Amino acid sequence: MLLVLNWVSVHQVLDIHRQVVLPDTVQQPAFPPDAPAETAPAAEAAQVTPAEQFEDFRGAVLHDLFSRSLLVLLAVAALSLAAGWWVARRSLSRIGKVTATARHINDANLHDRLALVGPDDEVKELADTFDAMLNRLERAFADQRRFTAQASHELRTPMTVQRTALEIPLAQGRVPADLEPALRRALAATERSERLLASLLALARGESGMLDPHPTDLADLVRGAVGQIADEAQRLEVRISTALSTAPLTGDAVLLGQLVHNLVSNAVRHNHPGGSIRITTARTAVRSSIEVCNTGPVVAADDVDDLFQPFRRGTTPCRNGSGLGLAVVKAITQTHHGTLSAHPNPGGGLTLRAELPDQPVAD
Secondary structure (H helix, E strand, C coil), rough: HHHHHHHHHCCCCCCCCHHHHCCCCCCCCCCCCCCCCCCHHHHHCCCCCCEEEHHHHHHHHHHHHHHHHHHHHHHHHHHHHHHHHHHHHHHHHHHHHHHHHHHHCCCCCCCCCCCCCCCCHHHHHHHHHHHHHHHEEEEEEHHHHHHHHHHHHHHHHHHHHHHHHHHHHHHHHCCCCCCCCHHHHHHHHHHHHHHHHHHHHHHHHHHHHHCEEEEEHHHHHHHHHHHHHHHHHHHHCCCEEEEECCEEEHHHEEEEEEHHHHHHHHHHHCCCCCCEEEEEEEEEEEEEEEEEEECCCCCCHHHHHHHHHHCCCCCCCCCCCCCCCCHHHHHHHHCCCCCEEEEEEECCEEEEEEEECCCCCCC
């Protein structure tokens, strides 16, 4: 349309100039009287009038204008397409970054932000809104974990007092025989509650992301955990074997000790009489690992992920379990930026493997 309007405008301008420059009538050229008669027609044929010259000039101008305008139009169209493609690609790449970050964010890395740079357009407004939402979610999760930790800590004192109040008369034999079974049931319930509170504290701390890194060794932590669980394993007739290679790393020793203890105790308690456990530790160039393989009931592959959710005990009854053991293991592994894998064994039981990198030590 722009090309047609340009052509029509120039055509009208040329018509206006034609009326000004050329008269309405043009005199024919005169010939000498004594000129031969046969030369007059040839001279008239060779003579070009100003009107014809102007028509030729106008045609050439319009043709040249059309050609040049068409080339300019094609060039502008190409530049417009290139500019549109560049702008669209830049906008889509920024939207892609928003999408990738939204897919990557979970409760373990709520501290990540888009921090999108560029012009203040709709995409940046969307990214800033997303970052503000993450700020609110991070504060909400932090408040929830803080409340869980504080409530668990505050409840430990009265639970300890209650357990002591039950243990002392039972130990001194001052309880009537008819009341002793009830008191022992109350004492067992109190001990289970204390273990639950300890697990909640470990889970809250594991999810907090606050570490106190120090050099430690997974092999040493395994030896300590096996010593603590040995009596229970013997009572449940579960055999424990180890293949411990030095697995040093820098991490939170308290949390890593809880991780190892939960892996070992989970393998013992979710087993069957006559079963076995094999614990392996190793060190690669950048990571240390612990693998616990145990016998036990058959676990469906679709149910493995559910075992790492809080208060999921699986299909095996476990009197001493709180349903938080593997949830704590998962939280501590994520806090240490490690990887945790689990797969069911063909004959029953699970194989769990945690790989943990070194953590930077704060100055």
